[in-house]
Amino acid sequence: MISHPTTCQSLMYNCNLSNSPPEVTLITLFNRNIEDSYLDLFVFSNFMDWILKSSYWSLLAFDSVMAAHSQTTTVVTTQLVSSGTWTTGICDCCSDMGTCCCALWCFPCMQCQTVSQFGWCFCMPLLDCCMVVSCCLRQKMREQYNIHGSCCDDFCTLCFCYPCAWCQMSREIKMRARSGTVVTQQITHS
Structure with a gap:
């Protein structure tokens, strides 16, 4: 062996x-x-x-x-949106003509798109009896984006200017989505 x-x-x-x-x-x-x-x-x-x-x-x-042999480059770009107020006014429909036209020709489609972009179920606006869903969405947006206001303000805005309030919420979601922090990493090999 x-x-x-x-x-x-x-x-x-x-x-x-x-x-x-x-x-x-x-x-x-x-x-x-x-x-x-x-x-x-x-x-x-x-x-x-x-x-x-x-x-x-x-x-x-x-x-x-x-x-x-590799290097990582990180680029951070931050655009701040003023908190405390809505980025656009209730009657600033001309600032985003796409949202305005969508609301004019197919308002329920614009509502479903807005709610979906906020992270809720897209069919929630179809259940909007007595503006309950609209008031809840507006309140949650104010909380998430640190916008000053109250439930009474939200109800009055929706009661007197329902389509304009929805357009304002849609513009707010778009503005906040565009103005977030963007982090880009690039790995280079030498």
């Missing part, structure tokens, strides 16, 4: 000289030695430990080489 250190060292030596992957070399050596009944579990486990350790260290070396 072959001694354990010698067999293990010869397996490692053969693996290093071979052009095939370690798994193929291991199978070849295993098949060659199993016929002679010289390969036992101890040698096999030591050889597998050596393969795993060498693979681990080569992966660490590859990661450190890639990290040394």
Whole structure:
């Protein structure tokens, strides 16, 4: 029977000289030695430990080489929207003609789009009996965007100028979505 250190060292030596992957070399050596009944579990486990350790260290070396040759550039762009007030007035329909035209020709479509952009279910405006959904949406928008006002103000605005209030809410969502923080990362390899 072959001694354990010698067999293990010869397996490692053969693996290093071979052009095939370690798994193929291991199978070849295993098949060659199993016929002679010289390969036992101890040698096999030591050889597998050596393969795993060498693979681990080569992966660490590859990661450190890639990290040394790449740079990450981060660009942060922030546009602030004044908080405390609505960004557009209740009668500023001309500031966003797309929303105004959508409200004029298909008001329920504009409502569903506005609610969907805010993150609610798009069919909520279809359930708007007695302006409950409209008041809740306006209140949640004021809370999220830190706009001053009260439930009474929201109800009066919706009661006297319902389409204009919805256009204002739609414009507000669009303005806040455009004015968020944009983070761009670029990875360059040298």
